[in-house]
Amino acid sequence: MDIIVCMKWTPDTSEADLTVDKEGKDIRKDDLDFDMNDWDRFAIEEAVQLKEKVGGKVTAVAVAPEDAEGMLRECLARGADEAYQLWDDAFEGSDGYAVAAILAKFIKDRPHDLVLTGTLADDDCGGQIGGMVAAMLDIPGSTLVSKIQISDGKLTCHRELEGGLYESIEMDLPAVLSVATGLNEPRFVSVRAVRKVAALEIPTLELGDLGLEASAVGSDGSRIRIELMELPPEGEGAEIITGKAEEAAAKLAEILKEKGGIGS
Amino acid sequence: MKEIFVLAEHRKQQLRDTTWEALAAGRKLAEDLGAELTCLLLGSNVDAMADALAKEAPRVLVVEDPRLEPFHPDACMQTLKAILADRGPFMLVMGNSNALLDLAPGLSVTLDAALATDCFKFEVRDGKPLAWRQMYSYKVNTLVSFKDAERIVATLRGGAFAFTPSGAAVATVEKVASPLGGTTFRRRFVGYVEAEKGDVDVASADIIVSVGRGIGDEPDMEMFESLAEAMGGVLACSRPIVDKNLLPKYHQVGTSGVEVKPKVYLALGISGAFQHVGGIKGSPLLVAVNKDPRAPIFRVAQYGIVADLNQVVPALTDKIKQLKG
Amino acid sequence: MTIQEPANVALAGIPAPGLAFVILVAALCLFAYIMNRRIDLLRKAMPDPRFDDIGERIRLALVYGFGQWKQPRYLVGGIIHILLFAGFMILSLRSLTLIGRGFSAEFNLPGLTGSVGMAYEVLKDYAVLMVLVVCIVAIIRRAVFKPARYAHAPGQGHEAEAYVILGMVSALMLTDMIYDGSHLAATGHTDAGLLPAATVASLFMAGSSPAALNALHIGGYWAHILIFFGFLNYLPMSKHFHVITAIPNVFFANVDKGRIKPVRHGVDEWMDLDECGITRFESFTWKHVLDFYSCADCGRCTDNCPANAVGRSLSPRMISIKARDYAYKYYPVFGTAPDPGDIKFVGDVITESEIWACTTCGACENECPILIEYIDKIVDMRRYLVDQGQVPQSLQKPMQAIKKKGNAYGGAKGKRAAWTKELDGIEVKELKAGDATDLLFFVDSCGSFDPRIQELSRSLARILAKSSTDFGILGQDETDSGNEIRRLGEEGLFEQLAQKNIAAFQDRQFKEIVAFDPHAFNAIKNDYPERFPIVHASQVIDRLIKAGRIRLSSDYLAGRVVTYHDPCYLGRHNQIYYEPRQVIQAVPGVRFRDMERSFDRSFCCSGGGVMLWYESEEEKERMGERRVRMAEQIGAQVIVTGCPFCLINLEDAVKTTGNEGKIEVIDLVELVDRSLV
Structure with missing residues (x-):
């Protein structure tokens, strides 16, 4: 089975103090550490585990600049058979749609029974790549997949709905699955494991190699544009709700309701 | 924008809250853009839901087909593609729910539309809509434009758009024949799988009520469970609670437990050790209730109450039930 | 009455000397055969130069x-x-x-x-x-x-x-x-x-x-x-x-206390080896197999194992017993060896939970009457698991953080010296390459990023400043000491960390390094391939007190009963027992009591460094809680320790055992800082 895993190289923003850059259209990234998108870590692990079970080949691919080579090498260390870096200066400024178009073009040109990726990336929090790639390839897709079973060319998976409810679905292959975190336990990658794959080549494919037009990628090929970025106002610690327990509780209930803290 | 479409989301013959929130967002957008508002309801045997929507939306468009029930993203996509084929310019809004996450991105490609997911606010400039969403671990607010797109799909952050029922509209419910014909799909719904009660998935919960050491040695766990239930969330905890066998391990939030990315995190009796707080990712609305005013959790929470949990929690549960009606 | 001697009485017609000869030769041949078979496994095992x-x-x-x-x-x-x-x-x-x-x-x-x-x-x-x-x-x-x-x-x-x-x-x-x-x-x-x-x-x-x-x-x-x-x-x-x-x-016992064995003795380029750690039984060194042969099952190791005491599945002696059973079964004296099939030594015979349960406290080795080693074996088994990618999720995150950022806390490199900003009136020198100082303060990740442990960094800085000691830190050129990384079996990462710190040391001039974290102290002292003079904070303070450069008052302790918890990496692994006690004794009128388990029988708090992140699903009680109860038993009101991780674990345990407000846990450097005259 040929499995292609779409990886993303993202800045680790979860713990960092962020500031918006001068143009006000992005954050300052010079101080940030970049790493494999956490969700994608589960995708590559699932791909390797599936390969270990049913055999086949795992290909990791990322639309990312040079710096991301380490991430792709880590994919090889995790058990991927080959890795490709898709980058061209023209790709700069691509939105989710343009990235999906690049990935779809790459996938279309090679055998693929299953395409895996993480449901969400921590940088743009879009959750759109998997679904878009599936539509572009005209194959079925699903997101938030928490369990994957493959037998006789048929794919069965569970996906998370809200509140402990799951949906069980079947799909024909090929398909695109965007996985949820926690569907497996990603393996550890030691320094030695990376050393072992140090000699493997990670080809970089550029615009022409992929047969793409410049107008289809980058900001020209994007459908949305970032106009402004700002940090939400940050309070100095908690606003303490005063009053007797009942009063405070009542005030808190209002706040929760207002902020979406009361679900179904 | 000529038209605003709102896609109704339903499960097991019940409209979901996302529908009303999308309707609220749609109303505002229609008003600001001077566009017509239409609610789209796709399913099978949806009369009751159509009636409910007709009280709130100026137009309701219904497509019925057994293949649209239960929710099937590919069937929805085909249907929407057919009924929206000649429309435009338009903007289609829907909830950013887990179910619709299987629809919106593919749909945007199918409709050749621009997509913005998880929007929490819209604004209009020069007659064009712009969307506010969050990036970078949900820590940065970002305003995005749709360039010159004539078709836009946007999904909405849960809880961001408050719906106020007007009940005034009496819309006509327009039924459109299903365009699906003999289409078969490469994806098949098998069934719902209810996680066992013990299987509560804290990691993917949007609303978390989390309890810590401060709940005491012999806590009334039912009290906390009913609060979580009232809030529509799940109960989680810090390590001492697991140690005392009050909750199983998979409820434990923390760097050593489960990492969570909720929208709302209510910390009850949690001191706020880094091992715990480190497991809370994203930027949820963090509310802390603790007896100790110096508890570090108050430093990271947006709201806090310094009080005895035994008094606050029942009062809060009652009040929330009241607000939900 | 006379009696006949055996040598003079033929049995069944065979003269006694003949019989004795037959028995002697047969028995010795059998013995030689058996021993040869047993030693054969030692010959198959990995090398270990133990003739120095x-x-x-x-x-x-x-x-x-x-x-x-x-x-x-x-x-x-x-x-x-x-x-x-x-x-x-x-x-x-x-x-x-x-x-x-x-x-x-x-x-x-x-x-x-x-x-x-x-x-x-x-x-x-x-x-x-x-x-x-x-x-x-x-x-x-x-x-x-x-x-x-x-x-x-x-x-x-x-x-x-x-x-x-x-x-x-x-x-x-x-x-x-x-x-x-x-x-x-x-x-x-x-x-x-x-x-x-x-x-x-x-x-x-x-x-x-x-x-x-x-x-x-x-x-x-x-x-x-x-x-x-x-x-x-x-x-x-x-x-x-x-x-x-x-x-x-x-x-043939280990004479290098505190140091972990290399991946393979005599091989520097171990990364190029086909195997890493205990991939199969013969990956143990011959000495480790001899250890297995030698265990008499007396149970003293397990009796002293803190992980075992709190219900984790680790039992040091069972490692020896199970390994010997394995050796006897698959390397039999008579007959052919059975096929182990899918049974893996690491994973099936010794389970992953046993292997990760160890805090490397050394209590087992210290107790063993015949000096059987366990830590090196545990580390070798972990090396295999790490090589296979099988690391508990709770440990992966801090280990990855160390790999990417040089600390387990995820803090930015540039903020390593941020703790110095909250020091009133004391300027801490951040030594650049080429700078010189008397005392190089190795802060390590915990002292740089953990808010509680930063307080210890500041305490030591104040003590050094008060005593007019010339000192400085490495700042962002410092990286994690790697003590736990090595013990968790990630040798490749350890080597990178060690090389980075060694380069930073070599670029600067100093007389000594000081660390208040015994783990960092141990790594630099025993594990680093280059040797540097290093002392623990307790030793420096002891010297300062003896030299009259600082004096302590009784104000802070105020007559409370004090006990001292020996950290594993200060005590058992490095035999520093007396200096910390001497420092405590320097407080006038101090009421000091030792716990029953003290000195080399100290009870581990559950592990430091990255082990702080490890969560055992098996334990019924935390080690720290046990330790606090021991202090409670002797009526201690203050537990002084010499290790920041003991501090964190014990402070937590004081709360969970309901001793908040009754027992205070304090690090030695804090005690001295607060008692300075």
Whole structure:
């Protein structure tokens, strides 16, 4: 089975103090550490585990600049058979749609029974790549997949709905699955494991190699544009709700309701 | 924008809250853009839901087909593609729910539309809509434009758009024949799988009520469970609670437990050790209730109450039930 | 009445010397064969150069082997063992003599003739009686009193072997007594004072016919000889192999305390090896296999293992027992080895939860009477798991963070010195390459990023400033010491970290390095391939107090009862026990009490460094809680420790044991900082 895993190289923003850059259209990234998108870590692990079970080949691919080579090498260390870096200066400024178009073009040109990726990336929090790639390839897709079973060319998976409810679905292959975190336990990658794959080549494919037009990628090929970025106002610690327990509780209930803290 | 479409989301013959929130967002957008508002309801045997929507939306468009029930993203996509084929310019809004996450991105490609997911606010400039969403671990607010797109799909952050029922509209419910014909799909719904009660998935919960050491040695766990239930969330905890066998391990939030990315995190009796707080990712609305005013959790929470949990929690549960009606 | 000597009586028509010869040759051949098979596995195992430092090794053999130095740490068992061991030493000559007497009735060992021989006869006879009595006591102790540490999970024990051995030894003594007693009974030369064992035996034979006495004499002799050779050949087949291997095991013990073994001895480019860690049984070093052979299942290691005490599945002795069982089964003396099939030594025989449960506190190794090593084996097994990517999720995150950011806390490199900003009026020098200072303060990740431990960094800075010590830090050129990374089996990462710190050290001039975290102290002192002078904060403070450069007041402790918790990496691994106590004693009028488990028997708080992140699903209680209860027992109001991780674990445990407000946990540097005059 040929499995292609779409990886993303993202800045680790979860713990960092962020500031918006001068143009006000992005954050300052010079101080940030970049790493494999956490969700994608589960995708590559699932791909390797599936390969270990049913055999086949795992290909990791990322639309990312040079710096991301380490991430792709880590994919090889995790058990991927080959890795490709898709980058061209023209790709700069691509939105989710343009990235999906690049990935779809790459996938279309090679055998693929299953395409895996993480449901969400921590940088743009879009959750759109998997679904878009599936539509572009005209194959079925699903997101938030928490369990994957493959037998006789048929794919069965569970996906998370809200509140402990799951949906069980079947799909024909090929398909695109965007996985949820926690569907497996990603393996550890030691320094030695990376050393072992140090000699493997990670080809970089550029615009022409992929047969793409410049107008289809980058900001020209994007459908949305970032106009402004700002940090939400940050309070100095908690606003303490005063009053007797009942009063405070009542005030808190209002706040929760207002902020979406009361679900179904 | 000529038209605003709102896609109704339903499960097991019940409209979901996302529908009303999308309707609220749609109303505002229609008003600001001077566009017509239409609610789209796709399913099978949806009369009751159509009636409910007709009280709130100026137009309701219904497509019925057994293949649209239960929710099937590919069937929805085909249907929407057919009924929206000649429309435009338009903007289609829907909830950013887990179910619709299987629809919106593919749909945007199918409709050749621009997509913005998880929007929490819209604004209009020069007659064009712009969307506010969050990036970078949900820590940065970002305003995005749709360039010159004539078709836009946007999904909405849960809880961001408050719906106020007007009940005034009496819309006509327009039924459109299903365009699906003999289409078969490469994806098949098998069934719902209810996680066992013990299987509560804290990691993917949007609303978390989390309890810590401060709940005491012999806590009334039912009290906390009913609060979580009232809030529509799940109960989680810090390590001492697991140690005392009050909750199983998979409820434990923390760097050593489960990492969570909720929208709302209510910390009850949690001191706020880094091992715990480190497991809370994203930027949820963090509310802390603790007896100790110096508890570090108050430093990271947006709201806090310094009080005895035994008094606050029942009062809060009652009040929330009241607000939900 | 005369009695016939065995050497002069043919049995079944075979002259006795012939029989003795056949038995001797057959038994020795069998023994040689068995030993060769056992040693064969040692030859297959990995290398380990243990022939260095012969002087120290002889000392170890004398002190811990022949001197039985660790035995009295468990008094009853220890005394029993020492008596048995002494008896064996004495009776070994007797056994040789008796073998000789199969060839000649007059045989005596050279030197054991005449009056010396007479004296030895007496000594040996007392030994026989003593050994017999001790065996009976030991049997009763096992069968009736059942010390808890001998207990095994069903199916895992080797209880029966203990009885077989005790029975055989008793039988050896009894046959010797029958042999000698029948002689006395026949000759009538009984003497209870000089030959108590033989005399006691003769009393039972009083009135027997000469023929019966003769039969007993000869029968006793041959029974003794057969049991002796049976015993000898049984040893390498049982858990009592230690009778043979214990002294060599002690001689070849690890003399590099605190240091972890390399991935493979003699191989620098270990990364290019096909295997890393214990991929198969033969990946253990020969010394580690010898350890397995040598374990006598006394249970002292497990009895002292903190992980075992709180319910984790780790039991050090079971590692030895299971490994020996594995060795005996798959490297059998007789017949062909069974196919292990899918059974993996690491993973199936020794489970992952056992392997990760270890805090590397060293209590097991420290307790073992014959110096069996565990930490290196655990680390080698972890190296295999790490190489396979099988690392618990709770540990992966901090390990990845160290790999990417040089600290487990995810803090930015540039913020390593941020803790210095909250020091009023004290400027901490951030040493650039080429700078010089007297004392290089190695802060490590915990002191740089953990808000609680940053307080210790500031305390030490204040103490050094107060004493006008010239000191500085590495700032962002510092990276994690790697102590735990190495112990978690991620050798490649450890090497990177060590090289980075070594380069930073080499770029600067200093007289000494100081660290308040014993883990960092240990790594730099023992693990780094380059040597640097390093001291622990307690040693520096002790010197400052002795030199009169700082003085302490009693204001902070205010008469509270103080105890000291020995951190594993300061105490057991580096033998620093006294300086911290001297510093505490420097507080005027201090009320100091040691806990029962102190010094080298200190009870681990559950591990430092990255181990802080490890969560065991098995434990029923936290180690720190146990420790706090021990402090509670002696009425301590203040627990002073010398390790930031002990501090964190114990502070947490004070809360969970309901001792908040009653017991304060404080690091030594904080105590000194707050008590400065």
